[in-house]
Amino acid sequence: MNELITTKKEITNLLNGWYQEMRAQHIVKASQLKEEIDNQIARIDEAQDVLAYYSLLDFRYRMLIGDFEASLSESIAEQQTDDFLNYYYHFFKFIYATELGDYNSAREYCKLAEELLVNIPDEAEKAEFNYRVSLFYYYISQYVLSIHYATKAQEFFSQHKGYEVKIGACKNTLGMACSSLKQYELSEEYFIDALDIFQKANDPVLISRVRHNLGLLYADQNLSEIAIRHFNETIEDYKYDRTTYLLAREHFKLNNLEEVEKYIEKGLKSCNKEYRHHFLILKAKSSSFDVQELEGITLQGIEYFKKQELWNHVQEYAEDLAIQWFDIGEGTRASIYFHMSYQAKEMLQKKGALK
Numbered sequence: 001m002n003e004l005i006t007t008k009k010e011i012t013n014l015l016n017g018w019y020q021e022m023r024a025q026h027i028v029k030a031s032q033l034k035e036e037i038d039n040q041i042a043r044i045d046e047a048q049d050v051l052a053y054y055s056l057l058d059f060r061y062r063m064l065i066g067d068f069e070a071s072l073s074e075s076i077a078e079q080q081t082d083d084f085l086n087y088y089y090h091f092f093k094f095i096y097a098t099e100l101g102d103y104n105s106a107r108e109y110c111k112l113a114e115e116l117l118v119n120i121p122d123e124a125e126k127a128e129f130n131y132r133v134s135l136f137y138y139y140i141s142q143y144v145l146s147i148h149y150a151t152k153a154q155e156f157f158s159q160h161k162g163y164e165v166k167i168g169a170c171k172n173t174l175g176m177a178c179s180s181l182k183q184y185e186l187s188e189e190y191f192i193d194a195l196d197i198f199q200k201a202n203d204p205v206l207i208s209r210v211r212h213n214l215g216l217l218y219a220d221q222n223l224s225e226i227a228i229r230h231f232n233e234t235i236e237d238y239k240y241d242r243t244t245y246l247l248a249r250e251h252f253k254l255n256n257l258e259e260v261e262k263y264i265e266k267g268l269k270s271c272n273k274e275y276r277h278h279f280l281i282l283k284a285k286s287s288s289f290d291v292q293e294l295e296g297i298t299l300q301g302i303e304y305f306k307k308q309e310l311w312n313h314v315q316e317y318a319e320d321l322a323i324q325w326f327d328i329g330e331g332t333r334a335s336i337y338f339h340m341s342y343q344a345k346e347m348l349q350k351k352g353a354l355k
Contacts (some may be wrong), residue, residue, distance in 0.1 A: 015035055018061075021186040025166055027205070044067045094113055098310075130152045141312035141313075143178075148175065165197065165201050165203065167174050175189075175191040176213055210234055212243055227249050244266055245278050260286045264279050264286070273304065281297055301313070309347075311344045311348045315348065316341075318337045
């Protein structure tokens with residue numbers, strides 16, 4: 001059994017070490033430290049700042065292991081005068097909102113965290129911030145900015161020992177962004193590099209993430225059968241709305257309608273708001289709804305995607321509606337959606353030019 005900690009300084013140092021392991025994505029070491037800290041945190045019940053620090057890091061740990069059911073009390077931020085704790089609050093909420101697909105909230109938390117980061121001298125934390133920003137830009141389809149921030153983060157991590165897993169995470173993000181830009185060969189190189197790093201680290205969760213992304217790489221090239229094989233290999237280890245949706249989508253391309261229905265129903269049971277719209281639109285397509293019914297369901301999704309500034313989805317679904325109407329001879333109605341698609345494309349280009 002570990003020696004009992006008796007001072008505030010000692011447990012603060014232990015908490016600092018816990019966060020450093022989380023930041024480096026050393027899940028096993030972080031889990032071990034959490035157990036040690038949990039056994040001793042009750043001994044300092046009068047040190048409110050330390051307890052707030054613990055609550056913040058516990059929230060971050062839960063996200064690290066894929067538990068997004070936990071919440072973080074607003075009172076923690078309201079009570080803080082410490083720059084570090086205030087920064088952690090907004091940064092961790094940024095990560096949380098991004099992972100839940102609440103991109104408008106994520107933008108606000110990111111802005112607040114960035115303002116506080118100026119007062120923090122820790123260069124590793126700035127690299128971590130850049131890594132998380134790169135993921136955010138990937139999720140909102142600003143792939144050039146995603147590459148920019150992932151490259152900045154990778155430059156720091158590559159120059160310091162102990163961040164091998166983080167380098168792999170950066171390469172994985174670069175692979176995702178390059179795939180979306182249709183730079184498939186470069187994307188595959190990044191994924192293979194990331195897979196090699198994660199295999200050396202013996203991290204099955206991160207290995208599954210890269211294999212999932214390889215599936216997405218093949219899906220983007222309409223190699224549906226190969227993509228499905230990769231998704232099926234990872235879905236049990238990497239349970240994620242997007243994997244379930246992509247399986248449904250690729251089976252739809254192959255006209256495997258029973259499989260499409262199975263994955264749609266599975267996804268609708270637990271998905272976030274963003275993917276609920278994707279699933280419902282795909283369900284309308286696979287159920288052979290008429291164009292008017294499909295239009296109503298798709299427009300609900302488009303309204304949500306506009307609010308979240310997910311212009312790639314607005315472009316995709318508006319163009320799909322345009323084609324649907326055009327194919328049945330409704331050129332006037334089709335033109336409305338072709339124009340909507342064109343406007344969304346312009347927004348994507350405009351956003352991609354901003355830093």
